[in-house]
Amino acid sequence: xxxVGINGYGTIGKRVADxxxxxxxxxxxxxxxxxxxxxxxxxxxxxxxxYMSSPDRENLFEEADIPVKGTIDDLYDKVDIVxxxxxxxxxxxxxxxxKKAGVKGIFQGGEKHGKIGKSFNSxxxxxxxxxxxxxxxxxxxxxxxCRTLNPIKELCGIKKVxxxxxxxxxxxxxxxxGPINSIVPNPPTVPSHHGPDVQTVMxxxxxxxxxxLVPTTLMHQHNLMVELESDVxxxxxxxxxxxxxxxxxxxxxxGLGSTAEIMEFAKDLGRPRGDLFEIAVWRESLNIVNxxxxxxxxxxxxxxxxxxxxxxxxxxxxxETNPEKSIxxxxxxxxxxx
Amino acid sequence: xxxVGINGYGTIGKRVADxxxxxxxxxxxxxxxxxxxxxxxxxxxxxxxxYMSSPDRENLFEEADIPVKGTIDDLYDKVDIVxxxxxxxxxxxxxxxxKKAGVKGIFQGGEKHGKIGKSFNSxxxxxxxxxxxxxxxxxxxxxxxCRTLNPIKELCGIKKVxxxxxxxxxxxxxxxxGPINSIVPNPPTVPSHHGPDVQTVMxxxxxxxxxxLVPTTLMHQHNLMVELESDVxxxxxxxxxxxxxxxxxxxxxxGLGSTAEIMEFAKDLGRPRGDLFEIAVWRESLNIVNxxxxxxxxxxxxxxxxxxxxxxxxxxxxxETNPEKSIxxxxxxxxxxx
Numbered sequence: 001x002x003x004v005g006i007n008g009y010g011t012i013g014k015r016v017a018d019x020x021x022x023x024x025x026x027x028x029x030x031x032x033x034x035x036x037x038x039x040x041x042x043x044x045x046x047x048x049x050x051y052m053s054s055p056d057r058e059n060l061f062e063e064a065d066i067p068v069k070g071t072i073d074d075l076y077d078k079v080d081i082v083x084x085x086x087x088x089x090x091x092x093x094x095x096x097x098x099k100k101a102g103v104k105g106i107f108q109g110g111e112k113h114g115k116i117g118k119s120f121n122s123x124x125x126x127x128x129x130x131x132x133x134x135x136x137x138x139x140x141x142x143x144x145x146c147r148t149l150n151p152i153k154e155l156c157g158i159k160k161v162x163x164x165x166x167x168x169x170x171x172x173x174x175x176x177x178g179p180i181n182s183i184v185p186n187p188p189t190v191p192s193h194h195g196p197d198v199q200t201v202m203x204x205x206x207x208x209x210x211x212x213l214v215p216t217t218l219m220h221q222h223n224l225m226v227e228l229e230s231d232v233x234x235x236x237x238x239x240x241x242x243x244x245x246x247x248x249x250x251x252x253x254x255g256l257g258s259t260a261e262i263m264e265f266a267k268d269l270g271r272p273r274g275d276l277f278e279i280a281v282w283r284e285s286l287n288i289v290n291x292x293x294x295x296x297x298x299x300x301x302x303x304x305x306x307x308x309x310x311x312x313x314x315x316x317x318x319x320e321t322n323p324e325k326s327i328x329x330x331x332x333x334x335x336x337x338x
Numbered sequence: 339x340x341x342v343g344i345n346g347y348g349t350i351g352k353r354v355a356d357x358x359x360x361x362x363x364x365x366x367x368x369x370x371x372x373x374x375x376x377x378x379x380x381x382x383x384x385x386x387x388x389y390m391s392s393p394d395r396e397n398l399f400e401e402a403d404i405p406v407k408g409t410i411d412d413l414y415d416k417v418d419i420v421x422x423x424x425x426x427x428x429x430x431x432x433x434x435x436x437k438k439a440g441v442k443g444i445f446q447g448g449e450k451h452g453k454i455g456k457s458f459n460s461x462x463x464x465x466x467x468x469x470x471x472x473x474x475x476x477x478x479x480x481x482x483x484c485r486t487l488n489p490i491k492e493l494c495g496i497k498k499v500x501x502x503x504x505x506x507x508x509x510x511x512x513x514x515x516g517p518i519n520s521i522v523p524n525p526p527t528v529p530s531h532h533g534p535d536v537q538t539v540m541x542x543x544x545x546x547x548x549x550x551l552v553p554t555t556l557m558h559q560h561n562l563m564v565e566l567e568s569d570v571x572x573x574x575x576x577x578x579x580x581x582x583x584x585x586x587x588x589x590x591x592x593g594l595g596s597t598a599e600i601m602e603f604a605k606d607l608g609r610p611r612g613d614l615f616e617i618a619v620w621r622e623s624l625n626i627v628n629x630x631x632x633x634x635x636x637x638x639x640x641x642x643x644x645x646x647x648x649x650x651x652x653x654x655x656x657x658e659t660n661p662e663k664s665i666x667x668x669x670x671x672x673x674x675x676x
Binding site: 217 | 500502504517519520521522523525526527528529546548550552553554555556557559561563590595596597598599620622623624625627630632633634636
């Protein structure tokens with residue numbers, strides 16, 4: 001049983017911890033917390049050992065009556081790999097300490113690809129991370145794009161992708177972020193960084209992206225225009241998406257016409273925290289005109305990268321070298337529909 | 339002095355009334371109201387005569403102490419043209435009564451093009467409405483697209499347009515509409531109706547559109563990808579937009595990075611109701627890659643069609659047959675910057 005530590009038990013960290021715990025070939029040894037907040041308390045209730053990321057704050061944890069097992073360095077001694085879920089830009093600063101401790105490290109999409117050197121998506125380039133020491137799982141938006149673009153590329157080739165990403169302004173728990181009542185080009189320059197980020201895992205893909213922020217917390221929404229290399233029908237695309245793991249076709253006509261209704265559906269599925277690990281593609285939006293495929297999809301920004309983190313652990317620790325097998329195992333253990 | 343009546347003194351109607359009043363070759367004779375609400379009271383204070391669109395509701399106006407000059411039929415007798423600003427789908431039902439009364443009629447974008455027979459945009463096809471009896475001013479989104487696409491077409495020709503329209507969920511005063519915290523593909527099918535609507539005034543333009551609703555009330559936002567016929571530089575495009583009336587280049591770097599800040603700017607300009615009649619194009623978003631022009635723009639849905647309504651009156655009543663002259667005259671009288 002391989003051992004995993006979570007550095008940063010926040011939005012992504014707590015979800016990866018639960019997803020790892022659900023697997024049968026890896027386990028969580030401990031998680032780090034800087035602040036003894038409700039998440040730290042809940043981590044203890046769930047049975048996770050807590051290690052302090054700032055050793056000088058022990059008194060804060062004592063005051064909050066939250067037991068700690070040691071410092072972050074103590075955790076490094078006990079694990080094969082650390083999943084770094086600290087805020088963007090902090091992860092790369094931790095890399096030196098991982099190297100010094102001799103542990104492998106997974107970083108999140110908030111880190112720059114160039115600083116880590118290798119990026120990961122379960123479907124696009126799993127094999128390139130087998131046995132690697134430091135790997136970055138691409139961001140929620142990039143993961144969403146790869147999940148649906150990769151099978152289309154395999155089906156019929158892609159000449160060019162144009163995508164407009166309508167991004168949630170903040171996560172549900174973030175009370176200090178906006179916008180409240182506004183649309184914000186973010187970045188206001190075109191193309192956005194998302195296209196190049198996709199290219200870190202789908203090498204050489206011709207893709208241009210534009211991105212804006214809007215006043216919602218639930219999901220990102222993507223509008224895709226994909227020029228295809230060879231002729232296919234919409235039925236071919238539907239067949240492909242129906243067979244693709246972690247992609248769900250949803251029908252607006254069946255009450256799933258918005259991101260709010262899709263998240264309500266995820267709650268009804270009994271998912272932990274109401275998460276939707278899959279990318280939801282609106283069936284009605286699929287259309288091919290002049291060999292160009294159009295579709296709309298929704299991405300649950302808090303959770304879609306979680307199964308990818310599990311697959312990355314498996315690849316880097318060489319628990320599995322076949323991506324399909326890792327994806328199937330992760331999915332089965334996380335109750336992902338397909 | 340030509341005489342104008344407004345049928346439906348709501349969001350668009352009250353703005354067109356003020357814009358007509360600001361002109362020197364036309365005047366408002368009266369406006370219709372169905373309900374004696376705050377807008378009716380304010381119309382009286384502004385000096386507009388009120389005509390009841392439902393004659394059987396006289397007692398409601400009496401109770402509200404709002405004087406009425408007569409019924410809608412009395413208004414028809416006094417005007418050369420009616421600007422129909424009733425809710426979408428109602429306008430076309432009024433056409434018969436306009437015909438019977440022998441008055442010309444302008445309809446808004448909520449009516450179907452096919453039912454009216456002719457659509458209008460000041461820049462794209464002014465001349466086709468000269469002397470016409472019944473004309474539809476295209477919707478706020480379509481007007482926004484035409485304002486910037488028409489000058490690009492004239493500059494260098496357009497091969498194909500792809501546009502993703504991020505639409506405001508409701509107007510600021512609409513308390514019963516959503517979404518509050520969701521992104522809604524609307525329509526969930528692709529392409530949306532906006533592309534064909536542009537083609538009712540920019541004949542033969544190759545355009546595909548996708549549209550979604552988001553939880554904001556201030557403005558629509560458009561993401562445009564325009565394949566160009568001939569080579570131009572970004573400076574050529576900037577020069578063109580700087581010369582184009584009713585188009586404003588705005589800089590995110592100067593504090594105009596969102597629809598909220600743009601509307602704040604309009605208020606600071608002292609505009610009536612804080613309206614922005616111009617289309618705001620983010621300067622930073624302009625980019626040409628492989629002969630494809632990318633840009634982002636914002637559209638004030640409550641007011642951008644208002645100057646177009648004035649121009650349509652002028653064309654239909656043959657007060658002016660030169661579009662540039664009508665546009666300049668309308669703008670000068672409405673204090674539109676250029």
